[in-house]
Amino acid sequence: MSDSEYFPSDENSNHESSDTESILSISEPTIIETLSEIEITDITEDIMYLIEEFIKNNIQSLSSPKFYDLITNDIVEIILLEWQEYGFVEDDEDIEFYDELREFIDQIIDFFVTSMGPRRSIQYTSIMPETAKNTMISQELINKIKALQNIPQPKQKTREWYEFRYGLLSASNLWKIFGSDAQRNNLIAEKCVPFESFQNKSQYMNTESAMHWGNKYEPVTVAVYEAMFGTKMAEFGCIRHPKYPFIGASPDGINIDPSNPALYGRMLEIKNVVNREITGIPKEEYWIQTQIQMETCNLDECDFMETRFLEYSDEDVFYEDDEHEYKGVILHFIERNLTKDSMPIYKYMPANIMGDITKESIDEWIIEERDIAKQEGLVLFNRIYWYLEEFSCVLIERNKEWFKSVAPKIEEFWKCIVEERNQQKKEIVVVKVYR
Numbered sequence: 097m098s099d100s101e102y103f104p105s106d107e108n109s110n111h112e113s114s115d116t117e118s119i120l121s122i123s124e125p126t127i128i129e130t131l132s133e134i135e136i137t138d139i140t141e142d143i144m145y146l147i148e149e150f151i152k153n154n155i156q157s158l159s160s161p162k163f164y165d166l167i168t169n170d171i172v173e174i175i176l177l178e179w180q181e182y183g184f185v186e187d188d189e190d191i192e193f194y195d196e197l198r199e200f201i202d203q204i205i206d207f208f209v210t211s212m213g214p215r216r217s218i219q220y221t222s223i224m225p226e227t228a229k230n231t232m233i234s235q236e237l238i239n240k241i242k243a244l245q246n247i248p249q250p251k252q253k254t255r256e257w258y259e260f261r262y263g264l265l266s267a268s269n270l271w272k273i274f275g276s277d278a279q280r281n282n283l284i285a286e287k288c289v290p291f292e293s294f295q296n297k298s299q300y301m302n303t304e305s306a307m308h309w310g311n312k313y314e315p316v317t318v319a320v321y322e323a324m325f326g327t328k329m330a331e332f333g334c335i336r337h338p339k340y341p342f343i344g345a346s347p348d349g350i351n352i353d354p355s356n357p358a359l360y361g362r363m364l365e366i367k368n369v370v371n372r373e374i375t376g377i378p379k380e381e382y383w384i385q386t387q388i389q390m391e392t393c394n395l396d397e398c399d400f401m402e403t404r405f406l407e408y409s410d411e412d413v414f415y416e417d418d419e420h421e422y423k424g425v426i427l428h429f430i431e432r433n434l435t436k437d438s439m440p441i442y443k444y445m446p447a448n449i450m451g452d453i454t455k456e457s458i459d460e461w462i463i464e465e466r467d468i469a470k471q472e473g474l475v476l477f478n479r480i481y482w483y484l485e486e487f488s489c490v491l492i493e494r495n496k497e498w499f500k501s502v503a504p505k506i507e508e509f510w511k512c513i514v515e516e517r518n519q520q521k522k523e524i525v526v527v528k529v530y531r
Contacts, residue, residue, distance in 0.1 A: 264344035
């Protein structure tokens with residue numbers, strides 16, 4: 097069973113069987129089909145109990161995209177061994193019976209998850225997925241958003257700004273705590289570099305990297321999301337967890353449009369993909385990231401949006417293309433007095449133009465931006481014509497039980513970082529005294 101699918105498959109409901117198939121189904125009933133209604137009910141109750149126990153004892157594994165497969169495998173093994181022990185099935189029937197039993201259990205898991213959760217994520221179809229939210233925005237949620245907006249933020253790229261981030265485990269890299277020893281050690285090494293090294297490294301960005309591509313297209317994705325779902329997003333900076341001050345989150349945006357109550361207060365996490373496949377199933381590190389963000393901001397929903405943007409070869413192809421609904425222009429500016437530390441500066445086509453693209457409207461916008469940039473000492477270096485090739489948007493709901501189960505592990509990990517930093521300071525002092 098794949099992530100984001102919660103209803104039993106109906107692919108066989110419209111299947112037209114041949115006469116031979118009908119005869120076989122009558123003459124050779126499956127083991128499940130031989131069970132009475134009472135036996136089916138008893139087995140279903142047993143499986144529901146096993147599902148509940150597995151989730152309770154393995155809640156941390158909910159971050160895995162294969163979580164539901166883990167449940168199925170565990171229950172299949174338990175029931176298969178039990179039925180073999182009681183002689184309900186023979187050993188030579190195991191292979192044939194395994195698939196039948198697995199499908200039966202999958203259907204019960206689908207029902208259980210749909211009815212009681214936990215849902216790892218919910219895939220958008222033609223409409224927004226239903227949630228517990230009604231059409232009214234609660235005053236409590238409004239107050240939460242206002243409180244988040246009023247959190248003081250240090251000015252970007254200042255020493256205070258770097259110190260703030262130096263003292264945090266960010267939601268984007270915290271997943272490494274639950275990974276391999278190598279990943280945990282890598283995170284410790286990242287967080288234990290001297291502050292000056294951390295500051296210098298944070299100031300550098302490889303413009304050819306996937307990270308730079310993602311940053312470049314993040315405002316575009318926000319604009320596309322707003323257009324798709326009729327909403328308005330706002331940035332909130334970096335937010336510290338109120339209970340665990342060593343945890344921080346920087347959401348890509350939060351819905352703030354009161355005219356869209358279904359989305360109001362929902363967070364947005366963006367991944368602009370370069371090479372990998374977009375499956376609609378959040379990778380483990382991204383699922384963990386969204387959970388940490390929701391816990392930090394005390395919000396219950398997050399849309400996880402993956403996009404693949406491609407760029408036109410030239411301006412003419414851009415204007416000739418009538419296939420792609422979402423397309424636009426990015427203006428790439430550089431400083432007039434360019435240095436090796438200079439970073440590209442991007443200006444994005446306004447959303448109102450996206451809905452009615454004409455060469456005249458874009459040329460007018462470009463002239464306006466060039467005039468403004470000239471006053472800022474910037475020069476237009478390149479025009480980037482883009483289009484949205486592929487996207488996926490799934491809803492991830494907050495799971496408080498998951499965070500409750502992992503919080504002690506995160507806290508213990510941070511203590512290790514603090515101890516390592518203190519040890520490094522002692523070693524530096526010893527070296528200075530020795531000299």
